[in-house]
Amino acid sequence: MSENKELQGKVALVTGASRGIGRATAIKLAQNGANLILISRTIETLSELAKLIQDKYQVEVTTAAIDISKENAVEELSKVVAKVGRVDILVNNAGICNLSKEFVDVAEDIWSQTFDTNVFGLVRASKVVVPYLKQQHSGKIVNISSLASEVGGIATSADYVASKGAVLSLSKSLARELAPYGVNVNTIAPGFVKTDMTEHMPINVNKIPLRHVAEPDDIANAVLFLVTDASRCITGTTLDVNCGLFMN
Helix, strand or coil: CCCCCCCCCCEEEEECCCCHHHHHHHHHHHHCCCEEEEEECCHHHHHHHHHHHHHHHCCCEEEEECCCCCCCHHHHHHHHHHHHCCCCEEEECCCCCCECCCHHHCCHHHHHHHHHHHCHHHHHHHHHHHHHHHHHCCEEEEEECCCHHHHCCCCECHHHHHHHHHHHHHHHHHHHHHHHHCEEEEEEEECCECCCCCCCCCCCHHHCCCCCCECHHHHHHHHHHHHCHHHCCCCCCEEEECCCCCCC
């Protein structure tokens, strides 16, 4: 999608922004004029990304090292957003993934770690942002789920599959609740994407209908569509970006 500065003056918060889909999304939104709030557990990588974006796109970038899986993330993130003063877009991207193992071999602490990031991380970030969107009577939330939530997993364990299924359900609930305030809430369900998370997965491209794996930028393009006016009548929907692995 071309740079049209449609997001000029908007503020976008991206979780898990230091690498992969989060990094690509931050760059894509900046290309289109958005100022950014970027959070991740690693401030060094975020700082490098912020400098790159500011130098190239001349937008404002605020960074913070916040572990969205922790209970104190709400308080920490609230302070960051309050300093910026507004937020128009939330991309809940932060997530962790465990490779396939038998259901009975997934320990309870692993379930807790996965849900703390993939589900409660989304809840925490949304709790901070939703009051701003309701007050403004406008805004966009995009939650990153997974193909795994729709097909029961291909290369991932049950804890990951269940957590991403929860993301789908939460998105629909938020979409219905926030629609009267002019806020759109949608989900993207990527298939295999070339990131650190998938580099050790056994991927056979010959079994993918389009015969290739998505790049992070492909997901970022989908995010961009869902946060612009081009998608103003779309809410409570899941956008599949999986190169044909799942055709809904």
